[in-house]
Amino acid sequence: MPKSKFASTMKNRIKCENDIRQKYPVNQLWEWQLKQICRPLFVLHDGPPFANGPLHIGHFLNKIQKDIIVRYKLLNGNRIDFRPGWDCHGLPIELKALQENKSNSNDKDPIVVRKLARQFATEALEKQKTEFQSWGILADWNNYYRTFDKDYIIDQIRLFWRLYQKGLLYRQYKPVNWSPTVQSALAESELEYNDKHKSTAIYVRFRLQNNDLISKLLSQTNLGNIYALIWTTTPWSLVGNQAVAVNEKLKYLFLKLSSTNDIYIVAEALLNNIKKFSPFSNNQFEIIGNCLGSQLSGLTYKHPIYNDQINYPIITSDHVTDEIGTGLVHIAPAHGSDDFLLSIKHNLQCINAVNLTGHLNCPSIESLHGRNALDKNDGIEGILKYLNSDILHHYELIHSYPYDWRAKKPVLILGSQQWFIDTTRLRDNARKYILEDVKIFPEGAGKSFLSMTSQRPYWCISRQRYWGVPIPVFYTKDDRKELLINEDIIEHLIKCVQEKNSIDFWWSSNDIKELLPISMHNQADNLERGKDIFDVWFDSGSSFNTVLK
Structure with a gap:
């Protein structure tokens, strides 16, 4: 933090501040410098703060530092372009608006939710702007931008279309961070990790199918039941199990x-x-054989939850280690990124063990279906009882676990169809630009920035809420849910936004033909509008597209 010899308190502070404002009005200085067209232009693009409540010390530090830069450039002979703005969409605003009105967005008409959220954001923005101005921040306060303004929305829709045309956007089924509390996907930046989270860890056995491969690995005859011993901290995910993974180089x-x-x-x-733990404590066993993990590949087992006739495979994967657990990892493709990649490689099904509210999804098992997957007294207890003797040991594990940073509740990794930006295709150019054209202070921070840029594989930009800009696409109503998006749709929607001064019609229009160009009205009966909105980080991250054009 900056250090100063100025006193931390001041007598008659309010009178002094008012006298300074009257004697040195910032708006006059701003208007004067705008007319100095012979000066070289310096642009400071202001990343927008959230319009979701009172200002705090973070806002103060952010704006004062920018003000110092702007005034320094002005004194050095520049003309200034510093246009403030606000990020007006997103879950924090939606939740606060609903809380103030004692409403639940799951029970409300989307237009009602959007009206409440817009009103809340507008009021919060005006209060923030008044306070920013009282600090004497030198900026274009008469020309600020808001992410819910029609021109901003139009630019964002056009940007989406350009990215899609370049192949930088795609929609795919993937495991994503999912908040059951707010029922939406979350980006990695929307998580915080609770180091004191309590999980129920279990050692559970999967019974192997006897086959010729077992006989080759074990020379003994009259073999009893053979089990793969699994350790997991997410018992609920066993419902979605599709394979067991071993490391081909480990000895078993x-x-x-x-x-x-x-x-x-x-x-x-x-x-x-x-x-x-029992039954392995006090060496109550004998080692009757060993093999490499590669030799276990090809064995099959019976599902721990479902009494079906399917033989589930044991496969190999490098992500299995000998650092914790048993060296055998249960694979639930809908609930982990490594698991999902294995499902593609081995053609495994992706079955969600839980629904969007975080409750177990197994209709054929009445004693488990619909129970809270993360509640140790509900879903977890139900699974322990259901598996019964197949659980050899369970205990409480305190460890770091991702939470929704707004709701302060644990999240799940859940498979769903989402929209992504393919950051892998942007990575090399971004690194080159950072290295050659961006000056970072202090210099040491550049390494971590480069590292972060290099490691991010994709960016989930879709959310499942109402208060935001809809992703402007359509899907067929049949089981294939084929995506439909083209330039005629984009231009028609932009024309509608211009005429209606809002994007609310995406939700309010009862006739889908109103959302489609005339040339596509004959397809309307087989189409449905998309239900996703853009992540607010996409909103604010695309501000350059409006402010700097």
């Missing part, structure tokens, strides 16, 4: 219990982990 042991003749497979390096 076959442990035979003296009490039951049951045989368990576990990684040799993690044997000490299971010696801490």
